[in-house]
Every structure is written in structure tokens, then in C-alpha cells.
Amino acid sequence: MADTAQAQELVYLVTGGCGFLGEHVVQMLLQREPRLRELRVFDLHLSPWLEELKTGPVQVTAIQGDVTQAHEVEAAVAGAHVVIHTAGLVDVFGRSSTKTIYDVNVQGTQNVIDACVQTGTRFLVYTSSMEVVGPNTRGHPFYRGNEDTPYEAVHSHPYPRSKALAERLVLEANGRKVHGGLPLVTCALRPTGIYGEGHQIIRDFYHQGLRLGCRLFRTIPASVEHGRVYVGNVAWMHVLVARELEKREELMGGQTYFCYDNSPYKSYEDFNMEFLGPCGLRLVGTRPLVPYWLLVFLAALNALLQWLLRPLLLYAPLLNPYTLAMANTTFTVSTDKAQRHFGYEPLFSWEDSRSRTIRWVQTTGSAQ
Numbered sequence: 001m002a003d004t005a006q007a008q009e010l011v012y013l014v015t016g017g018c019g020f021l022g023e024h025v026v027q028m029l030l031q032r033e034p035r036l037r038e039l040r041v042f043d044l045h046l047s048p049w050l051e052e053l054k055t056g057p058v059q060v061t062a063i064q065g066d067v068t069q070a071h072e073v074e075a076a077v078a079g080a081h082v083v084i085h086t087a088g089l090v091d092v093f094g095r096s097s098t099k100t101i102y103d104v105n106v107q108g109t110q111n112v113i114d115a116c117v118q119t120g121t122r123f124l125v126y127t128s129s130m131e132v133v134g135p136n137t138r139g140h141p142f143y144r145g146n147e148d149t150p151y152e153a154v155h156s157h158p159y160p161r162s163k164a165l166a167e168r169l170v171l172e173a174n175g176r177k178v179h180g181g182l183p184l185v186t187c188a189l190r191p192t193g194i195y196g197e198g199h200q201i202i203r204d205f206y207h208q209g210l211r212l213g214c215r216l217f218r219t220i221p222a223s224v225e226h227g228r229v230y231v232g233n234v235a236w237m238h239v240l241v242a243r244e245l246e247k248r249e250e251l252m253g254g255q256t257y258f259c260y261d262n263s264p265y266k267s268y269e270d271f272n273m274e275f276l277g278p279c280g281l282r283l284v285g286t287r288p289l290v291p292y293w294l295l296v297f298l299a300a301l302n303a304l305l306q307w308l309l310r311p312l313l314l315y316a317p318l319l320n321p322y323t324l325a326m327a328n329t330t331f332t333v334s335t336d337k338a339q340r341h342f343g344y345e346p347l348f349s350w351e352d353s354r355s356r357t358i359r360w361v362q363t364t365g366s367a368q
């Protein structure tokens with residue numbers, strides 16, 4: 001690949017390419033990977049915006065498919081040079097069964113690895129999550145840690161468990177011989193809480209705030225730091241890793257990297273106010289307005305109601321014991337591993353990330 005540097009010769013496959021992160025990865029590849037010949041976008045649900053991409057210089061191939069179906073994955077992977085595997089079931093609210101989460105996140109990832117091995121695709125980038133590390137349900141803080149910081153990772157919830165299992169599969173597959181005899185080179189990116197254009201939860205908070213008279217009520221102490229990273233920078237990191245894996249396979253193969261940028265360290269709610277404030281909302285209270293024991297009780301009540309109502313309807317509110325533990329436990333990263341290993345620098349400054357997100361909330365928020 002390296003010799004014919006700028007020729008348009010590469011075929012990339014992005015699984016989950018129509019999701020929140022996947023869409024940004026697709027757009028970033030089209031803008032920033034000059035060697036791209038074909039971009040395959042594989043997703044369970046194809047988005048209409050894909051049609052607009054089909055008129056550009058790069059061949060964009062939309063593939064409606066399911067990562068749990070090995071034959072569909074293999075057909076999509078065949079002939080691709082690089083796979084960026086972002087498809088996943090992101091569910092910390094109890095919307096899907098444990099089995100479904102495992103099928104998509106673990107078996108789906110295994111299918112992607114097997115397809116690479118069988119078809120001879122050598123480079124696999126996996127979107128993991130900060131949650132393979134933490135926060136754990138014991139509430140231990142991870143304060144500005146890096147990839148080597150010791151931490152007791154205890155996974156009680158199906159989503160982080162599935163991401164941790166899938167990440168292990170990907171890392172263990174590094175070095176396996178693919179069809180043709182060359183080694184597979186894999187690595188895993190671990191974003192913290194991603195924000196930016198397309199982030200559904202921020203939109204939900206915005207609408208909740210509008211319903212409450214342009215107010216939100218503080219529930220988490222301002223001192224609890226929650227790591228966040230802008231979607232454009234996460235996408236950029238994926239593109240860079242995919243590009244550099246071939247040149248630095250010894251160094252990068254089998255590695256994990258937190259996704260980071262210059263977004264400030266704040267509590268989950270204070271961080272959201274960086275966007276919701278300029279959209280007219282205010283956060284009431286300098287301290288939590290509800291005592292913590294009451295939040296714990298309400299979260300447990302929600303879990304009980306979810307279980308009781310399951311035969312009749314899906315009750316999946318934002319607050320449950322797991323999301324409360326996540327929001328209420330400090331988890332922030334401070335690392336330069338990606339910069340050292342493959343020269344990553346955030347493409348978007350904090351100011352830019354913030355204003356892009358505000359603009360998006362303003363334009364799409366009121367339309368809901």
C-alpha cells in the first residue's frame with residue numbers, strides 16, 4: 001500500500017456506519033483519506049444521507065446487514081483492506097435483553113474477526129469503550145488515569161461486560177494469520193462519553209429541560225468528573241489509527257488507546273450545560289437538589305418497575321442503578337499514548353467542538 005502512496009486504491013469497511021459515531025467516521029474517511037477507492041458502509045439500518053455520498057469521487061457502497069450473521073459479515077469484509085468495527089448495541093437502560101447485547105457486541109465482533117481471517121483482511125480497528133475499564137459499581141474514582149493506570153474493573157452490567165469481552169477477542173486476534181499467511185493487526189479505541197452532532201441523549205435532556213420550563217435540576221455533585229470527548233475527534237482518531245496500523249504494526253498491534261481531546265473535565269450535568277446553557281436552559285442548584293439516598297431509592301424503584309412491567313411494556317428510564325453509578329463516579333482520562341504512538345492531535349479544538357454541538361442542538365432540538 002505504502003509505495004503507491006496517493007493512488008486511490010484502498011477499500012474500507014465501516015460497520016455501524018449509520019450510527020452516531022459511525023456517520024462521523026464515514027464523513028471523516030471521505031474527507032481525510034485520499035487513498036480511498038471504495039467505502040463500504042455496513043449497518044442494520046441504512047440512513048438516507050448515504051444516497052448523497054454516492055455521487056462523490058469515492059465509491060460508497062451501502063450494505064444493509066447484521067453483524068450477528070457471519071455470512072453477511074464475511075461477504076461485506078471480502079476484499080476490504082481495513083475494517084473499522086463501530087457497530088454495537090449501546091444499551092445501559094435495559095431496552096434489550098442480555099442475550100441480544102452479547103449477540104451483537106460479542107458474537108458480532110467474533111464474526112468480524114473471523115471474516116478478516118477467512119478473507120485475508122489484515123487491519124481491524126475496534127471501537128471499544130472506557131467502560132471496559134470503568135467506572136466500576138463500587139464507586140472507585142479513576143481520576144485522570146491513562147491506559148496503564150491500575151483500576152479494579154468490575155463489570156456487573158451486560159453492556160460493559162460485552163464490550164470488555166469483545167475488546168479481549170479483538171486484542172487476542174492480533175497476530176493471527178489471515179488468508180494468504182500474513183498476520184492480522186488489530187487495535188481497540190476506548191472513547192469516554194462521546195458528545196457532538198447526533199448525540200441523542202443530549203437532545204433528550206434538552207427536551208426534558210424545555211418541558212420543565214427551561215430548567216434542569218442538579219442531581220450529581222459538581223465535583224464528580226466525567227470524561228467526555230468530541231465525536232469528530234473520536235472519528236479522526238479512528239481514521240488515523242486505520243492509516244497508521246500498517247506502518248507501525250509492531251508498535252500499535254494489540255494496543256488499546258483511550259480517545260481524548262481538550263474537552264474540559266466537568267461533571268456530566270455541568271458538561272451538558274456547556275451546550276444546553278447557550279440553548280436557553282439553566283441548571284438549578286449549586287448542589288444536588290435531591291439527597292443521594294433518594295436517588296439510589298428511585299434508581300432501584302425504576303429497576304424494579306422495569307422488571308415488573310416487562311411482560312406488558314418496555315419501561316426504560318434514564319435513571320437506574322447502573323447509570324446513577326456511572327454519573328456519580330469520577331472517571332476521567334489524561335494520556336498522550338495516541339500522540340506518542342501514531343501522532344494523534346485533536347482535529348477540533350474545544351471551542352470548535354462546543355460551538356458545533358450547540359449549533360446542532362439549536363437546529364435539530366426544537367424540531368423534535
Ligand SMILES: NC(=O)c1ccc[n+]([C@@H]2O[C@H](COP(=O)([O-])OP(=O)(O)OC[C@H]3O[C@@H](n4cnc5c(N)ncnc54)[C@H](O)[C@@H]3O)[C@@H](O)[C@H]2O)c1
Nearest residue numbers: 016018019020021043044066067086087088129191193194
Ligand atoms: N456513544 C458513546 O458515548 C460511546 C462511548 C464509547 C464507546 N462507544 C461505542 O461506539 C460504538 C458506536 O456507538 P454509537 O454511540 O455511535 O451508537 P449508535 O447506536 O448510534 O450506533 C451503533 C450503530 O450500530 C448499528 N448496529 C447495531 N446492531 C447492529 C447489528 N446487529 N448489525 C449491524 N449494525 C448494527 C446500529 O444500527 C447503529 O447504526 C459502539 O460500539 C459503542 O459501544 C460509544
Ligand SMILES: CC(C)CCC[C@@H](C)[C@H]1CC[C@H]2[C@@H]3[C@H](O)C=C4C[C@@H](O)CC[C@]4(C)[C@H]3CC[C@]12C
Nearest residue numbers: 090092129192193219268318319323324326327
Ligand atoms: C443521575 C441521572 C439523572 C443522570 C443520568 C446520566 C446517564 C444517562 C449518563 C451518565 C453517563 C453516561 C454514559 C457515559 O457517558 C459513557 C458511556 C460509554 C459508552 O460506551 C456508551 C454510553 C455511555 C454508557 C453513557 C450513557 C449515558 C450515561 C449513563
